Amino acid sequence: MAEEKKLFKVKIDNITVEVEPGTTILNAARNIGGEVVPPAMCYYSKLDGSGGKCRTCLVKVTKGSEADPRPMPKLVASCRTTVMDGMEVANITSPEVLEARKGVVEFLLINHPLDCPVCDQAGECDLQDLSYEHGVSGTRYEFKRRTFEKEDIGEHIKLHMTRCILCYRCVFTADQLTEKRQHGILKRGDASEISTYMRASLDQTNFIGNVIDVCPVGALTDRTARFKNRVWFLKPVDAHRNCEDPKCCGKTVLWMRGDEIFRVTARKDKYGEVEGFICDTCRFEKKEVKDWVVEGPRKIARHSVISQGHYVGVHKPQETVARVMDGRQPKLLMDIHTVSEVNMPQVDLSQLEGPAHSTDFPTNKGVQ
Amino acid sequence: MQSLTNRATPVDRRPMNLWEKLYLPAIFKGMAITLGHIFKKKATVNYPEETRPFSPVFRGLHILNRDEEGRERCTACGLCAVACPAEAITMEAAERLPGEEHLYREEKYAARYEINMLRCIFCGFCEEACPKQAVYMSETFAPSNYQRKGFIYGKDDLLIAHPQKSITENKK
Numbered sequence: 409m410a411e412e413k414k415l416f417k418v419k420i421d422n423i424t425v426e427v428e429p430g431t432t433i434l435n436a437a438r439n440i441g442g443e444v445v446p447p448a449m450c451y452y453s454k455l456d457g458s459g460g461k462c463r464t465c466l467v468k469v470t471k472g473s474e475a476d477p478r479p480m481p482k483l484v485a486s487c488r489t490t491v492m493d494g495m496e497v498a499n500i501t502s503p504e505v506l507e508a509r510k511g512v513v514e515f516l517l518i519n520h521p522l523d524c525p526v527c528d529q530a531g532e533c534d535l536q537d538l539s540y541e542h543g544v545s546g547t548r549y550e551f552k553r554r555t556f557e558k559e560d561i562g563e564h565i566k567l568h569m570t571r572c573i574l575c576y577r578c579v580f581t582a583d584q585l586t587e588k589r590q591h592g593i594l595k596r597g598d599a600s601e602i603s604t605y606m607r608a609s610l611d612q613t614n615f616i617g618n619v620i621d622v623c624p625v626g627a628l629t630d631r632t633a634r635f636k637n638r639v640w641f642l643k644p645v646d647a648h649r650n651c652e653d654p655k656c657c658g659k660t661v662l663w664m665r666g667d668e669i670f671r672v673t674a675r676k677d678k679y680g681e682v683e684g685f686i687c688d689t690c691r692f693e694k695k696e697v698k699d700w701v702v703e704g705p706r707k708i709a710r711h712s713v714i715s716q717g718h719y720v721g722v723h724k725p726q727e728t729v730a731r732v733m734d735g736r737q738p739k740l741l742m743d744i745h746t747v748s749e750v751n752m753p754q755v756d757l758s759q760l761e762g763p764a765h766s767t768d769f770p771t772n773k774g775v776q
Numbered sequence: 777m778q779s780l781t782n783r784a785t786p787v788d789r790r791p792m793n794l795w796e797k798l799y800l801p802a803i804f805k806g807m808a809i810t811l812g813h814i815f816k817k818k819a820t821v822n823y824p825e826e827t828r829p830f831s832p833v834f835r836g837l838h839i840l841n842r843d844e845e846g847r848e849r850c851t852a853c854g855l856c857a858v859a860c861p862a863e864a865i866t867m868e869a870a871e872r873l874p875g876e877e878h879l880y881r882e883e884k885y886a887a888r889y890e891i892n893m894l895r896c897i898f899c900g901f902c903e904e905a906c907p908k909q910a911v912y913m914s915e916t917f918a919p920s921n922y923q924r925k926g927f928i929y930g931k932d933d934l935l936i937a938h939p940q941k942s943i944t945e946n947k948k
Contacts (some may be wrong), residue, residue: 523882525882558883562886590936635884638854638858641854665925680878701793717863741924742924742930749888750867750888751866751868757868762871764868764870764871765871766873767873767926768887
């Protein structure tokens with residue numbers, strides 16, 4: 409019989425949990441779940457070596473271990489600190505941690521543009537959630553923010569370096585999922601930026617699209633869905649297909665409106681991490697319902713903006729008019745589709761390769 | 777039974793006396809009230825020649841605003857549509873092409889923007905939700921129309937006139 413592993417007892421926010429040695433505080437907190445889980449912007453459990461960059465997961469270790477009960481002198485990054493037996497950690501119970509997190513959010517937002525109305529990530533953005541929960545609404549920063557040109561890195565991926573928080577997740581993704589990494593962090597310190605050297609295209613490998621999913625902000629977005637629709641107007645639907653690529657799990661979320669598929673993403677769990685990485689063929693090229701086996705609507709947290717307008721368990725009232733009028737349908741005084749210019753049959757946004765432009769629409773009755 | 781208010785008075789059912797039987801005094805009393813109204817302040821105005829002043833918070837017809845250079849402010853973020861309790865607002869976004877910077881303020885704009893005035897309840901949530909100060913509710917009524925299709929307001933109905941162009945150019 410194998411020797412039984414000794415489990416470490418950790419107390420996080422006065423909740424005791426037993427975890428294996430070598431587990432990080434963050435993962436121990438995730439074992440508990442709920443409110444005690446520190447937020448993480450750069451740590452990604454599916455990517456080796458990620459974490460330790462953004463400092464949003466800072467916690468206070470009030471008791472180092474059973475053997476050495478001294479508290480740790482500073483707040484520690486919970487995604488990088490492993491647990492010790494008898495460790496006591498304070499996350500939301502420590503005002504110091506909450507104050508520090510507020511400061512971290514302020515730092516992350518220093519160079520982040522306030523272009524959420526334009527950004528495609530709005531509504532499913534980790535930084536948006538984090539700053540809503542922990543940030544302050546005002547800014548104290550008075551200097552020029554760092555800006556970059558928007559860049560098309562490859563045919564399908566748009567890079568808005570201005571929005572980047574340098575979490576390195578996309579670099580780890582490219583390293584660990586694709587054969588050859590084409591992009592990385594150039595320059596150092598304040599000048600560092602995600603880019604490709606000499607404007608190379610990222611499209612040469614089949615898994616690079618996952619950088620869009622792992623990006624916690626809107627720095628890397630899907631060009632095939634760019635500006636097509638906001639996430640909260642689309643209906644997320646679980647679907648799968650038999651992908652030829654053995655590494656691709658084929659399990660995706662289709663973001664649909666009616667029969668149109670606007671965007672295909674991997675399935676994300678409650679920590680914003682994908683359940684399985686999907687290949688670029690699934691993500692960018694299969695935009696028709698017949699390519700997919702639809703499983704059903706995806707469960708979205710009730711308080712997410714994405715769940716607005718998606719009614720669950722609706723009992724539709726019976727149509728009484730036809731019953732009362734001996735089967736005759738009521739006379740429609742107006743069919744909105746004959747009048748409305750939105751959603752015209754000749755403009756199929758979901759089938760466009762990139763974002764829509766003014767050239768894609770028939771002239772707007774004289775408006776420039 | 778307990779009365780709801782203390783204003784109820786019992787009906788006087790006594791037979792009429794001579795003065796009341798004369799009938800005419802009551803008529804004159806009534807006519808005096810009627811004629812007295814001629815000299816009172818009128819409760820109505822001669823709309824449309826005359827209009828009532830609107831309250832500053834009046835929520836009337838929507839407009840889509842332009843900035844001082846005449847560029848459209850709306851960036852099709854969809855917050856008005858998501859805030860709309862009547863689901864009256866729909867839009868389609870597009871990316872600004874190089875050379876269109878004088879038309880649209882941001883890199884993304886509403887290629888189509890429609891308000892279904894049949895659905896609109898004039899709650900003003902769209903105005904409140906707008907992060908770009910693009911949609912406003914003006915101090916006018918939504919005009920009447922003979923047909924339902926005239927109530928689907930597109931961008932050409934909603935956009936305000938270009939501030940630097942003449943009236944004839946704006947009418948085009």
